[in-house]
């Protein structure tokens with residue numbers, strides 16, 4: 001019988017018997033691995049024999065993390081990279097050639113948007129942005145030249161969802177590969193491969209690491225896809241390999257992922273409800289609210305609503321700035337998925353790689369504020385928001 005999610009996140013692929021009884025796996029810092037004989041070295045290099053030879057290609061500490069993320073995502077194989085952007089670029093450089101077409105969602109993390117529009121486009125790859133929150137748009141845009149359909153769900157920063165199953169059906173009918181950035185949901189909440197996606201990638205900097213103390217990326221897919229991304233995109237084209245110490249920290253993060261996602265979600269539901277009922281707050285986008293527009297998609301592919309909330313202040317961005325500056329416990333910072341609650345303004349921070357025209361065309365309004373709910377006591381998060389919003393009311397009244 002397959003073990004459950006939390007058990008696999010803690011035990012999979014490791015037996016203390018193999019390491020003097022050490023409860024936790026060792027950290028292999030070695031950059032290179034000695035061969036027993038010259039012939040054995042040659043065979044390992046040629047891929048005719050299993051073995052490690054150089055840590056830009058593979059390493060036992062990364063290997064264990066790769067096995068665990070593959071299992072948690074329900075994939076055959078995984079690959080650990082230096083950052084989320086390392087995972088995204090290594091994957092796309094491997095799969096695309098000049099003349100190929102790529103369909104991407106309208107809303108993307110800022111640096112992903114920059115890589116697609118200013119990076120890939122420079123090398124003869126046609127990038128088309130389509131609002132995939134309505135899969136009908138994909139049917140109109142897709143052609144036999146479309147190699148990849150790429151999206152985030154929920155999308156950073158506006159929380160729009162993409163129906164993975166429907167989009168995958170349309171993409172596969174045209175022979176395209178479906179790639180999902182699952183950073184926001186994590187495999188505890190959404191397992192895109194179960195819904196038809198082919199490749200899933202992560203900024204492990206966020207929830208998977210979970211403690212704001214590392215930068216890392218992961219990608220999972222079939223053994224064949226991952227081997228290609230490892231030997232082309234990672235080894236030769238980007239060199240974006242994860243450091244062994246970070247792999248150890250991400251392994252540690254995974255052990256509490258299930259617990260943390262439960263807590264992030266439980267607190268975020270309270271905060272989203274509170275924000276929605278506050279007179280100074282405009283639209284609140286959170287999959288756990290009854291008012292959320294894509295409830296049916298959330299129901300279908302999310303086991304919990306997660307820890308990310310996007311909202312508009314009625315007074316626009318000036319009101320958003322006043323709120324951010326009035327906070328005392330909640331930190332003004334980009335990134336997300338940490339123990340600390342973080343607040344940021346996408347238009348001037350994470351999504352400043354978009355021009356103002358691009359932002360408005362892509363559904364990222366200038367007044368949007370993004371909140372990553374941490375693991376603090378929910379009352380303290382609400383108290384801090386409450387006092388910051390009250391300060392604003394006093395200032396307005398004066």
Ligand SMILES: *Cc1c(COP(=O)(O)O)cnc(C)c1O
Pocket residue numbers: 083084085086109111112152156181183184202203204205206215216217335
């Ligand atoms: C942060 C983020 C990335 C980039 O990851 P890094 O680890 O910062 O390189 C990619 N996608 C999403 C959705 C992100 O939030």
